[in-house]
Amino acid sequence: MSGAVRVRVDRERCCGAGNCVVTAPEVFDQDDADGLVLLRRAEPPADAADRVRLAVELCPAGAITVAPRPVPERSSTP
Numbered sequence: 001m002s003g004a005v006r007v008r009v010d011r012e013r014c015c016g017a018g019n020c021v022v023t024a025p026e027v028f029d030q031d032d033a034d035g036l037v038l039l040r041r042a043e044p045p046a047d048a049a050d051r052v053r054l055a056v057e058l059c060p061a062g063a064i065t066v067a068p069r070p071v072p073e074r075s076s077t078p
């Protein structure tokens with residue numbers, strides 16, 4: 001499955017395992033202070049979507065969610 005996604009993380013659930021950072025480092029980071037996830041890009045490039053979905057599967061805490069990103073409406077005026 002492909003397509004642009006919107007990503008959310010729940011730092012309350014995160015246990016700092018770091019799988020997401022290894023899987024998609026341009027999207028996720030770990031806070032130097034507490035080791036918990038930081039979201040670098042809530043709307044990553046479409047070519048990162050599959051790795052983001054893999055990060056969702058690999059996260060042991062269920063702290064990452066993704067949703068399809070709505071396609072922006074095109075203006076009909078020039």
Ligand code: SF4
Nearest residue numbers: 014015017018020059
């Ligand atoms: S994989 Fe999940 S638990 Fe581990 S750092 Fe990322 S969000 Fe947190």
